């Protein structure tokens with residue numbers, strides 16, 4: 001479904017992502033991890049269209065995404081939830097979902113909005129103001145709900161669990177798993193919490209200094225000496 005072919009992103013002389021290639025299948029769940037500054041967010045930006053790769057290609061089904069703007073990527077099925085929730089002010093929770101759906105699909109499907117409210121546990125807050133009446137976990141659930149409203153085939157989750165305590169994280173991951181099954185969406189998630197990644201993602205890619213240094217099951221990658229060195233501050237090579 002998603003194919004990254006030798007993606008490099010340089011900001012002037014700084015190479016944030018270096019020659020990264022991988023494929024992600026439909027319905028797959030994959031974690032993207034690595035120390036601070038490893039290039040995870042930049043790689044997400046290259047997939048969702050917020051930065052343009054310096055070299056390399058991003059393909060999604062039979063589309064070449066390289067020159068496609070963000071809204072067209074949303075239309076072909078790439079959704080993204082951000083670390084800092086960005087509810088639209090002065091709109092209710094339901095209206096936030098409707099606007100996202102319209103943006104991502106060009107139409108309104110109230111039935112899907114009801115399903116999303118149900119899965120995210122936000123049904124009882126549907127008519128409340130999204131910017132002022134939600135607790136942190138609910139804001140994050142709405143952020144995921146907005147991404148689901150765009151009807152993605154691939155959902156990019158950028159540290160959506162940051163700031164949630166352990167029990168809340170588990171509940172949130174169950175919500176994501178429900179959503180994945182109900183809507184048939186693949187998940188690619190950046191997450192710092194290695195326990196969550198290990199429990200959630202059958203496959204993990206590790207970035208360090210912009211390079212993909214490991215790709216495999218959580219057991220494999222977190223035992224890999226190069227990965228351990230990358231987290232303990234040793235040199236990658």
Ligand SMILES: Nc1ncnc2c1ncn2[C@@H]1O[C@H](COP(=O)(O)OP(=O)(O)OP(=O)(O)O)[C@@H](O)[C@H]1O
Nearest residue numbers: 011014015016034035036037038039040041042043
């Ligand atoms: N717009 C930009 N201009 C210049 N440098 C940038 C830009 N965006 C990111 N960088 C640099 O690229 C490198 C990779 O950053 P990135 O945010 O992708 O890493 P990350 O793995 O997501 O880090 P974190 O876990 O801290 O969020 C860093 O050195 C960062 O300072």
